Each structure stands twice: as structure tokens, then as C-alpha cells.
Amino acid sequence: MPVYSPPVKDTRFVLDAVVRLDAYANLPGFEGATPDLVSAVLEEGGKFAAEVMAPLNPVGDAQGCTRHADGSVTTPDGFKAAYDQFVAAGWPTLHAPTEFGGQGLPSAVATAIGEYFCSANHSFEMYHGLTTGAINSLLVKGTPEQKATYVPKMVEGRWTGTMNLTEPHCGTDLGLIKTKAVPNADGSYAITGTKIFISAGEHDLSENIIHLVLAKTPDAPEGSKGISLFVVPKFLVNADGSLGARNAVSCGSLEHKMGIHGNATCVMNYDGATGWLVGEENKGLAAMFIMMNDARLGVGLQGLAQAEIAYQNAVQYARDRRQGRALTGPADPAEKADTLFVHPDVRRMLMEAKALTEGLRALMLWGAVQVDLTHHAATEEDRQTADDIISLLTPVIKGYGTDKGFEVAVNCQQVYGGHGYIVEWGMEQYVRDARIAQIYEGANGVQAMDLVGRKLAQNGGRALQAFFKIIAEEVAAAKGNARTNDFAEALEKANGQLQAATMWLMQNGMTNPNNAGAGSHHYMHMMGIVAVGLMWLRMAVAAAERLDAGAEDAAWLEAKLTTARFYAERIMPDAGALRRKLEGGAESLMALPPEMFADR
């Protein structure tokens, strides 16, 4: 019953108008991404998402994964056949380097397709999504032999990857991990310990599973400075690349979760499993963060993706369902009632969803192209700026993107009234699935602290200055045009709130770091509002340019301008309230002793 139609038209608009993919056509890493190819990839990827992956989404939710007595895990009906199709069609290879069998397309293209895959089937997409991060860690930190052994098969999709960080007693605070890595005589290590919440830790989709595992060597320093990263394959790999003995790593149980039932979330037991060091000893956290940053952007994308499919279904329902009459008099007098679309409060929820999904899509794709430019921009300065911007925005894309993604999914469920609460209509699954994105890969509170406690001040605030400079320039340019002037002024005002909040944090976070912590969530949301606002400015400017040039699709472009106006009127005002909250500081927040919270 749920509908899904990949938003290719909107993606194309963003790639052209916001990301300006064509401007990078001459850079390495972008050569293959001709407009025709990108269009073909979007169309075909969208089709695969809608036709193959989406029908399995409710199946995965209803059935979940099954662990058998021997520790093996079966994915829901249809997942294996769909995954084989996924691999055969080459979808895992999009963004991977050509030297390892990838197509070498820009991250921005893979991200665009990743949204479709995740909208269609969040649980299914994760099996591949985490593999991408594992590949990147191996590419950056692995030895030539490790790369040759693992990466080509992972790129192909025949092998999948995982990240193993969390243990029962620690998630955020990885310095506390207990998993041990004891050196063997041959240079490998014997890994022993228990990891929990391991997505895709065991399943029947791929021939081998390559685990990246944080563990401590016997004489490692205490805390996070004593963590190393190991690669631990489910099946050892023979010299000729064929699969060897089964390694001593197994799934102890599957977690029962609120959502993403189609993905196998495993407790993984390492019983002296053979692993190899990736990168330097005791530098495991840095190596894992390559994977983690990639994963955080991917999780932000999940927030958008769930919001998008929830939105599409809510729009459909609001067009079909007749209930009540327009406040201004019957809109369809021949019918017994008007559609939900006549009701302003239904419109409010749908316009918020429209403004946020389109704005977040632009932010995600702009972020993705910064990842590309970090590697491929023409000058060192450009590479540096891209790296600064994406470092700054990663916690915002993850934290704000998933907070808003969840909120949109909840509002779109609300459009359905009572039917939204009923499983068969599909809306409640989007809410349950979207919820995890706020939690995993660093809960959103951790993202907020990463932004405020680390990213703001890094390199003397260089990244933030670059961000503010972009806004100032584009606001100034847009003020000249009657179509975009008001929006530019609204963004300038919201950005002024963000700058004032930044100043407040600088002045008060030093004297008492709790002031920074107490305002971190609010600051992250303010930056989200401004960053998405910048995207809406670009979309408005592009729409205005095309309208001025007499573009054919005038109504669609006018709708962009209307949605930008809605964003300024209905979403940006939160920036002022968030600033006031932030400036409340830590005092009332930290005053009460914990026991007082329970004394009621």
C-alpha cells in the first residue's frame, strides 16, 4: 500500500543549482559524472529502490531476522535475492575507486542514490552502507596487502563490512572497552571480547563479513589512547583470495529493537578470533573515525530518507482522504467532503516536511561534494576549505538531519489520523525506523558536543569563518534580486542569531565548559537552520534565475520560491528562541543533585 517514487527531479535540481556538479567536471573523480550519466544512474537507482527494495520494507519489519542454533542468521524473505540483484547490477560499486573495481563516481552521486535506497528500505540499505565506511578505513589505514585482500570483494558487494565499537558497559566512552587483542607469533592477533549493537554483524547476504574491531593490546595505555583497530574476517582468506577457515567470531544473539527489524543487530562474541592490526597500534580511534565520519553522514541521510518516504505517503493520503470542509467554504461541493489538503494544519505539516526534506537533501548533497573536493579540488586551499566545511557540518548533518527527519516522519504519521497508528498503513514503521538515526553513530547529544566542543574552535575557528563567509557573500548577492531579497534578509537575520550565540559560547564556554555543553543542542539546531537556510537561498536564487530566463517549468520554480518563503516564516523563527535558551547558560541546568530528580 505505501507509495515510493524517487525524487529524481528534485535531486537533479540540487545537483545543478546547489552543488553545481558541472563546475567540477574537469577535476579528477568527477570526469565520469557527465549529466547524462548522472541522470541515467539516478533513474535506474530510483527504479531499483522503488521496484526491488521498497516492496521488501514491510516484509522486513514484520518478519525481522532469525538467528539459528548454530549462530547463523537469516535475513527476511526476499532480502537475499534482492541483495544478489543489487550486487549483479553493480550498485555497491558507484563511488568506490576504479583501481579496486569501483566506478569512481563522485560521492554526491552515490549519496543521492543512497537516499533512494534508504527511503525504500532502511534496513536493507544498511548492509551495504556500513561496508562503504569499512572500505574507506581500509583504504586510508590498511596495508597494501589488506587492501588487496579485502577491498575489491567489498566494493563488489560480495563481502560486507561492519564496525565493532560498543560493548555492554560502554558506547560513547570507548576508553572503557575491554576487548583484548593478544599478539600471535605470525604477526596476527587473537581477539577476545563481546561487542553489542553490531549492525549486519551476521547474516546470509554476503559470502564473507569483514569486521573492523576496536580492542586493546596487552600493554596498551589506559583509556582512549590505548585502543587499536583490527580487521577480523568471518572467514579467513587464503593467499589466492578464496575463503579459508571459519574465524572464531560468532553472533551470540540478535537484539529486539523498536525498528529496523530487517537489519540484523548482533551481539558478537570474539573467542580468540584471528585479526590483523589496521594502522598503528593505539591509534585505533583515529582509524575508526574515518569510518565513523562516513557513517555519520550516512545516518544523516537516513533521517532525510525516512522523512521523504513519510512525506510522499502523507501527501498521497491527504490527496485521497476526504474529511471535513475548507474553512473558506466547500472546495469540492460535488463531493460529501473536501480532501485533507484544504485544512491549514494538515498543510502546515506537509509544508514543513516539504521545506525540510528539500532543504536537507540540498545540504546532504552539498556535504557530499565537499567530501569529494577534500580529495580532488584543484588547490590545497580549496581542499582545505572543503575539509573544514564538511568537518564542521558532519555533526549538523547527523544531529539536525536526524532530529528533523524524525520530526517530519512523526508529523506525516499525524496526517493519517488514527490510520497512522495502524501497522498496515506503513507510517508507524517510518517513525520507528527513523528513531534509531538519532541514537546510533554517536547519539545526537554527542554530535552537539562534537560541534561545540571540538569543531567550532578547531584551527582557530577557521571552518566556522569559512561558513560565515559563504553565507555573507551569497546573502549579499541575493539581496539585489526582488525575488530573493526577502529570503536573503531572513537568512541574514537567522545567521546573526547564530553569530551572537557563537560569541556567547566563546565568552562563557571558556570560564565554565558546562555553559558550552548546556547550549550545544540548541547551537547544533541553530546551525542546522542556517545551513539548510543557505541551501534554500541557493535554491531560491537558482529558481529566480531560471524564471528570469523564461524557463518552461515556471510553476515548479515558483513553488521553490514559495517553499523558501515558508521556510523563512515557519522554521527560521526558531533560531531566535534557541539563542535565548542557549544564553540561559548552565546554572539552572546543573544546580540540582541527581537524587532530587527522583524525589517526587
Add this chain to the structure above:
Amino acid sequence: MPVYSPPVKDTRFVLDAVVRLDAYANLPGFEGATPDLVSAVLEEGGKFAAEVMAPLNPVGDAQGCTRHADGSVTTPDGFKAAYDQFVAAGWPTLHAPTEFGGQGLPSAVATAIGEYFCSANHSFEMYHGLTTGAINSLLVKGTPEQKATYVPKMVEGRWTGTMNLTEPHCGTDLGLIKTKAVPNADGSYAITGTKIFISAGEHDLSENIIHLVLAKTPDAPEGSKGISLFVVPKFLVNADGSLGARNAVSCGSLEHKMGIHGNATCVMNYDGATGWLVGEENKGLAAMFIMMNDARLGVGLQGLAQAEIAYQNAVQYARDRRQGRALTGPADPAEKADTLFVHPDVRRMLMEAKALTEGLRALMLWGAVQVDLTHHAATEEDRQTADDIISLLTPVIKGYGTDKGFEVAVNCQQVYGGHGYIVEWGMEQYVRDARIAQIYEGANGVQAMDLVGRKLAQNGGRALQAFFKIIAEEVAAAKGNARTNDFAEALEKANGQLQAATMWLMQNGMTNPNNAGAGSHHYMHMMGIVAVGLMWLRMAVAAAERLDAGAEDAAWLEAKLTTARFYAERIMPDAGALRRKLEGGAESLMALPPEMFADR
């Protein structure tokens, strides 16, 4: 594993300080409610909730209800035995009139206990909760014979009640219902039709189920002016009060829902079932609204109740779980990590939960005493004012109470990190259960329109004026005191935003009613912020008075003042942003044609 401890101390504080139950001791309906009795009832009710009902909450979620081939429905293991205990202990009788076997205690007391029951087990509590509303409809609109036949057994709890409004094609728009009521020769009616989403429609807890059903007589006018209310018992009742023949009403199926699995949500088939008119023909909607208003207050309470149990568990987890270090340096150097309580962003979520649960509790109990005063206040003027206030606040208690209840449950789940997403920890059930409260008994968008489109202007705005007068008087009084001055000023400011928004609606809602609709959600939230703010002012004033008088529990009273300050700093700023959004008006909201929403 989940904890629940009834917040008796806080309830007592509210009943004393905010509701001032003692001030009404001389009024009819309050005589029995001596402080000692109320304390005993709260203690015992809390104990029953914690010991009998709470342990069944996860059982009900995991097991759900079962419909058998004969249409009978079995509730989860333990529910029947617990319900028998519930009846035997007299819990259903608290607020019911003594002439029908009730204890005649004030609604405020029953509401206080109702919170505990619902925190402990939302699904279980609903079987009784809806019965209360059905009793009230029968008491007001039923014939003496109907009252005598049904009410005593329903008060006792041996029979339960339901409300049957929704049909597959209509929920909010009841004018569209198709269920028919054809007169029989004996004055009864034959009821035929299908009703959906009927909570507690069929189950094994009670001996009989009394359905109140909306249907249309053969020559009824079109739309909502042609709806009548009927009482349709599952078993017909003999003249001697014993159960007679099974009526032609049955459960066709159970809905599969996101949450409240322990409550049987039924599709009910009426196949010429025998029913009797309640009240006048074609005046059924008014009769049902007696039940509905009661139910809406009850649903608001569910929002608070889910927030409360989620909060209690999050507090416990934050005290137990050690992860990371305080930003200001280790708080527990002897341990490997500090508790979650040192982290400002965890505190932010817990303080929001504390401020909102305590504030909403006060609002719910203040609302309940208005219900009492509507019937029992000494003068006609006082009865009128109480009725005005509760009419005005009912959509706010329902809409704002459940929106914030859900938000708090989500934030408290967030405190658990990954464990919050795992079923066994219990937090995700609170989120799923809390979600329904925003949807049923009139989705929150319907509440917002009830407030803005009906309640504001009713009787020339008399209710709103009364509300503003209370605020003005109490703000003025609190400004004199150093302990409460700042809070009073903050409330005055937030109320100023609400008044400005009211003015805007008056000026712009007339010319275009869509302006009222477009701002209704924001207005409802503004009024929620101010109403809960008034409660915090009262709590602050009471705490200050007691501190000045040298009360023993100084730290606890100081905590009230700190929480009030937090409320002013972190929650009230939203009022300004909501006003700005509201003043955006309907234009950008209503501009786009529905098909444009799908063109992406």
C-alpha cells in the same frame, strides 16, 4: 527492569499549593476529600499501580490481545486477574456519584490516581478510563431507567463502556457516518453498521460491555445534524438486572497497532443490534461530546503519565550508567567514568522532562478541579467561570499535554543511548504508547482548531478574558517577592506574546479563516506554555511561602524554584518563536496546489 514509583509527594504539593483543595472543603462533592483520606487514597492507588499494574505493562506489549474464531477477545496474561483485583478494591468507584455506588470523591483526586494507573499501564487503564466517560454521558443524557440499568454496574467496574464514533471512511468528520438505526416496534432501534478503532470494544475483563454508538435514523438530516446516540449493550439486560441474550454486536477483527498492544482496539460489527436512544434524536453529537470532553482530559493525562514513567526510568539510568567525564573534570575520580548526570545535554533532557511533567501535572489537576467546580462551586458565577476555564483548556490539556508528553518520552529514551532502542529496556514502549495520545479523541490539529475556531470567541471571549485575568492578578502578586519576581516577569512576557497572537488572530482570522487555521497549532502551544507557566508561578509562590515560613523540606522547595527558573529560561522562549510563525499567516501555506507536493 523498568521502575515506577508514584509521585505522591509531588501530587500532594500540587493539590495543596496549586489546586488548593482545602479551600473547597465546604462545597458539596468535596466533603469526603479530607487531607488524610486523600493521602491514603494516593498512597494506596500508587501502590496498586506500581505493584499490580506496572508489572503487566511489558507483558501486555509483548503479547497483545487475541481474537478467537467466535469473535471473543482475550486480554494479555494477568490482565483479568488484575482487573478483578482492581474492581474488588473499589478503584473504579472513586469519582462516581454516591447514589450509583460511587465514593463521590472530587475529580481532582480521581485524576491524580488516574495518572498513576496510566503511567503503570496505559493499555490496562483504558478499559476503565473509557467507562468513566460513558457513565457521564448516561448520567447527563440517559433516562432514569437507563441510568438505573447501566450505571451502577459500570461504576462498580463489573461492566465497562466504549464510545463508537469512527467508521472506515470517517473519523473527524462524523457527519459522514453510515451506521443506521431503524426503529423497532418496542421503542428500541436496530443498529447496523461498522465501527473501527473501538478501544476495549471486546474483551474478557468485564461481564458486560456497554457501547455508546453514533448512528443515523432513517429520516435523519444530512451531516452532523442527523446523528443520534444509542446505548447498545453486549448482553441485553433483563428487568431484574441479570444478563439476557447476546446482542448482535461483535468484534470483526483487532487492529495491529504501533503501541498500546494490551488494549483491544476493535472493528465492531453491528448487525441489527438492539439499542436505545440516549437523549434526543439527532442530538447525538452533543451527547457524545460529554463523553468526549471527559475523554480528552483523560488523554491529556495519558501524555503526562507516559512522560512521567519515561522520566523516572531515565533518571534512574542516568544515575546508574557511567560514561565519560564531566566537562569540568572527573566528578568521581575513584570510578573509571562519571555518571550520565554530569553531562549538560543529558541534564537538559531530564530538566525539560522534570519541568514539563511537574507543570503538566499541576495543569491537569487544576483542570480537574474546574470540572468539580463546574458542578459544585458556591455561586453561579463561579460555576460559570470554572466551566469557561475548563472548556478553554480542554484542547490545550489534550493537545499540548500529549505533544509534550510524547516529546518527553522521546527525550528520555534518548538518555539511554542505544539501549533506549532495545525492547527489553522498556523505553521504546513508552514512546510507542505515548504516540497514540496525540492522535485519538480528536487529533491534535483538531484540538488546535477547537481552541482557535470555537473556544476563543465563545461568549464574546469570556473564557479567555477570565484566563488572562487570573494570570494578571497572580503575576502582579508574585512580583513583590524576590524569590518569584523574575519568574512572574517571564510569565508576563510569554503571556504578552499570547495576547499579541490573540489580537493577530482576531484581526486576520475574520478576513481569512485560513489565517486562524494556519496558526492554530502554534497558538495551542503558546497557550500551553502560558498555562503551564501559570502553574509554575503558583508552585514557585507556594515554595517561596513555605521557605519563608521555615519549612523543613527546604532543598525540595528550592528545587521547585530552580525548576521554575529552568522553565522560564528553556521553555518559555518558544512563545516568541511561535508567535512569529503564527503571524506568518496562511499565504505561503495554502499557495501550492496539491499536485505540486508530489512533483519531485
